[in-house]
Amino acid sequence: MSAAVVPEKPDQPEKPEKPRGSGPAKSGTAGAASLRSAARTYVERVRGGELGALPAVLGLIVLCAFFAALRPVFLSELNFANLLTQGAGSIAIAMGLVFVLLLGEIDLSAGYASGVCAAVLAILLTDHGWPWYGAVAAAIVTGTVIGLVLGLLVAKVGIPSFVVTLAAFLGFQGIVLMLLKEGTNISIRDQTILAVANDNLSPALGWVLLAVSVAAYAAIQLRQDRNRRRRGLSTAPLSLLAVRIGAMAVLGSFAVHLLNQERSRNIIVDSLKGVPIVVPVIGVLLVAGTFVLQRTSFGLHIYAVGGNAEAARRAGINVAAIRISAFVICSSLAAVGGIIAASRGNSVDPNTGGSNVLLLAVGAAVIGGTSLFGGRGRVVDAVLGGMVVAVIQNGMGLMGYSSGVKYAVTGSVLLVAAGVDALSRRRAVQR
Amino acid sequence: MTATPILQLRGIDKSFGPVQVLHDVSFTVHPGEVTALVGDNGAGKSTLVKCIGGIHPIDGGEYWFEGERVHVHSPRDAAAMGVEIVYQDLALCDNLDIVQNMFLGREKRSGLVLDDATMEEMAAKTLEGLSVRTVKSIRQQVSSLSGGQRQTVAIAKAVLWNSKVVILDEPTAALGVAQTAQVLELVRRLADNGLAVVLISHNMNDVFAVSDRIAALYLGRMAAEVKASDVTHSQIVELITSGRSGDLGLAHTNGATA
Ligand SMILES: Nc1ncnc2c1ncn2[C@@H]1O[C@H](COP(=O)(O)OP(=O)(O)OP(=O)(O)O)[C@@H](O)[C@H]1O
Numbered sequence: 001m002s003a004a005v006v007p008e009k010p011d012q013p014e015k016p017e018k019p020r021g022s023g024p025a026k027s028g029t030a031g032a033a034s035l036r037s038a039a040r041t042y043v044e045r046v047r048g049g050e051l052g053a054l055p056a057v058l059g060l061i062v063l064c065a066f067f068a069a070l071r072p073v074f075l076s077e078l079n080f081a082n083l084l085t086q087g088a089g090s091i092a093i094a095m096g097l098v099f100v101l102l103l104g105e106i107d108l109s110a111g112y113a114s115g116v117c118a119a120v121l122a123i124l125l126t127d128h129g130w131p132w133y134g135a136v137a138a139a140i141v142t143g144t145v146i147g148l149v150l151g152l153l154v155a156k157v158g159i160p161s162f163v164v165t166l167a168a169f170l171g172f173q174g175i176v177l178m179l180l181k182e183g184t185n186i187s188i189r190d191q192t193i194l195a196v197a198n199d200n201l202s203p204a205l206g207w208v209l210l211a212v213s214v215a216a217y218a219a220i221q222l223r224q225d226r227n228r229r230r231r232g233l234s235t236a237p238l239s240l241l242a243v244r245i246g247a248m249a250v251l252g253s254f255a256v257h258l259l260n261q262e263r264s265r266n267i268i269v270d271s272l273k274g275v276p277i278v279v280p281v282i283g284v285l286l287v288a289g290t291f292v293l294q295r296t297s298f299g300l301h302i303y304a305v306g307g308n309a310e311a312a313r314r315a316g317i318n319v320a321a322i323r324i325s326a327f328v329i330c331s332s333l334a335a336v337g338g339i340i341a342a343s344r345g346n347s348v349d350p351n352t353g354g355s356n357v358l359l360l361a362v363g364a365a366v367i368g369g370t371s372l373f374g375g376r377g378r379v380v381d382a383v384l385g386g387m388v389v390a391v392i393q394n395g396m397g398l399m400g401y402s403s404g405v406k407y408a409v410t411g412s413v414l415l416v417a418a419g420v421d422a423l424s425r426r427r428a429v430q431r
Numbered sequence: 432m433t434a435t436p437i438l439q440l441r442g443i444d445k446s447f448g449p450v451q452v453l454h455d456v457s458f459t460v461h462p463g464e465v466t467a468l469v470g471d472n473g474a475g476k477s478t479l480v481k482c483i484g485g486i487h488p489i490d491g492g493e494y495w496f497e498g499e500r501v502h503v504h505s506p507r508d509a510a511a512m513g514v515e516i517v518y519q520d521l522a523l524c525d526n527l528d529i530v531q532n533m534f535l536g537r538e539k540r541s542g543l544v545l546d547d548a549t550m551e552e553m554a555a556k557t558l559e560g561l562s563v564r565t566v567k568s569i570r571q572q573v574s575s576l577s578g579g580q581r582q583t584v585a586i587a588k589a590v591l592w593n594s595k596v597v598i599l600d601e602p603t604a605a606l607g608v609a610q611t612a613q614v615l616e617l618v619r620r621l622a623d624n625g626l627a628v629v630l631i632s633h634n635m636n637d638v639f640a641v642s643d644r645i646a647a648l649y650l651g652r653m654a655a656e657v658k659a660s661d662v663t664h665s666q667i668v669e670l671i672t673s674g675r676s677g678d679l680g681l682a683h684t685n686g687a688t689a
């Protein structure tokens with residue numbers, strides 16, 4: 001029996017031989033030493049099969065370097081902004097899918113659900129002259145109702161989610177066609193909706209938003225750290241916290257600076273600069289989703305049901321309610337994705353939410369590190385994976401490949417990500 | 432010691448489809464005592480425990496708690512009365528850490544937000560009380576624990592709450608010698624603190640070491656509920672294997688009367 005480490009005392013000196021948990025490292029006496037131990041803990045965890053965001057981040061760096069080397073225009077300000085607005089729709093859908101995937105379920109209908117919601121939005125805006133907020137609310141409510149129906153069929157009737165959502169995939173495709181009167185295209189003229197994917201924040205507002213975000217992140221982290229320190233609980237070393245906050249500030253500043261450059265080809269006609277509005281939209285969804293999953297009982301119960309549904313039931317968790325709400329969240333976020341897609345396309349047609357949208361969204365979540373087996377994943381996975389997918393699509397487009405090749409490559413990347421998921425899971429089980 | 436029973440089952444029937452697993456089972460548990468529940472493999476011990484815990488609904492019979500008839504429909508009902516169970520198949524979530532598992536379904540919150548610091552403190556204290564010394568960090572995922580460590584977490588989860596009845600379904604099955612002794616000591620300590628403890632075990636030495644009463648199930652029927660001091664090892668073994676021993680046990684071991 002080795003030494004106890006259960007209740008950590010803050011003033012305990014560092015002992016390098018001491019066994020370490022995979023949790024946060026001990027409070028640091030010396031910054032560098034504790035940083036090193038934090039790094040070691042991280043490596044241990046990765047080797048144990050908990051890859052987290054590592055493959056997505058590495059993939060993103062490699063892909064960006066690759067495309068930048070072959071097509072310098074890839075790094076242009078205009079293309080960077082394009083990348084973000086291109087990815088935003090499927091990132092929103094992927095965020096919703098994370099909730100369903102965490103349960104070990106799947107929603108194959110999320111793409112067309114977003115199409116249905118976008119059609120509802122377009123019809124109310126354009127044909128019925130609704131104000132944008134009314135139409136947005138109606139679109140999201142449509143998503144919520146869709147999720148409720150899917151969730152009830154899965155959790156209460158007991159049909160496998162694969163079948164329920166495959167049926168819905170076909171059904172919604174039909175509903176989109178019917179709503180759009182056999183394939184007409186409804187254009188969107190509402191300025192607010194168009195602004196979502198086509199307009200930018202003013203450069204100053206971009207900086208303010210970044211400053212507020214970094215300050216809020218730092219404040220929350222430091223408060224939590226102080227609280228844990230005061231109570232004598234284990235904490236991550238302060239130096240690690242500083243590195244994280246610093247990295248966020250530096251990367252954020254770089255991005256804001258880049259996006260604040262003029263990227264219009266013809267300044268006289270139209271000035272084009274600033275952070276695209278979809279970025280804070282995705283940011284808000286990311287913060288809200290992360291809060292729900294990591295900081296609330298509800299989020300914990302989603303992980304519990306995904307990890308061991310019977311154990312969750314015995315712990316008194318209403319498993320059916322958790323299942324239903326995951327589908328509700330998924331379809332509601334699909335509605336948001338549909339609104340972004342409608343804004344970006346300036347219109348809604350029978351292909352909105354169709355073709356490869358679902359594949360890209362599932363791919364984004366899985367590439368980001370969310371497991372198809374349930375119980376493992378985070379909302380940020382959708383963002384990281386979504387960026388990988390967007391970079392592949394965008395970079396290959398710049399290189400002049402046909403859509404056929406783009407599909408094939410994206411499909412292969414999804415397969416690789418799912419393979420990594422399966423292998424890392426096997427590794428974790430074998431221990 | 433033999434005051435009013437805290438938990439009493441009367442005439443419990445339980446079937447899974449066409450198979451009747453429990454026949455007219457009565458079972459009494461007193462505060463301050465360790466009641467051993469014994470029986471062969473498949474006798475129905477775990478099923479009985481799951482009925483007590485609200486995992487399985489009972490088909491017939493009465494469930495009394497603290498002198499009142501109650502209806503337990505879900506694990507939440509049982510937990511609300513103060514009944515904690517360590518199941519034979521442990522029921523832990525591999526993808527959650529030790530603290531999260533211990534508080535699952537009953538998280539401490541401040542407002543909307545999980546109060547991780549408080550939960551971590553309480554979990555650490557409880558594990559310390561069980562003299563758990565082998566886990567590296569209580570923020571470790573349960574999937575990375577050994578069988579015995581998992582069992583200890585499950586036990587810690589049950590004693591974390593100020594419960595009135597603690598039921599342990601073969602808690603020492605995966606434990607080493609030292610840990611087994613520790614769990615048995617804990618079982619005794621809980622009872623001495625006034626809790627009612629039910630211990631399911633196949634090890635007669637353990638049973639006689641800690642229990643005040645012994646209840647023997649035989650093919651889904653309660654063969655006997657006796658004081659541990661009134662019987663011998665061999666009598667209990669006979670009750671387990673054939674349902675009777677002398678004038679103890681079922682009248683007709685192959686018939687329907689108990
Ligand atoms: N969910 C279920 N569905 C159908 N039959 C079941 C179920 N659970 C238990 N049984 C049956 O009920 C009987 C009693 O099982 P139980 O698990 O209660 O036995 P036990 O006394 O705990 O045995 P052991 O000592 O092996 O743990 C067995 O014949 C088993 O096959």
Ligand SMILES: [Mg+2]
Nearest residue numbers: 476477478519
């Ligand atoms: Mg059993």
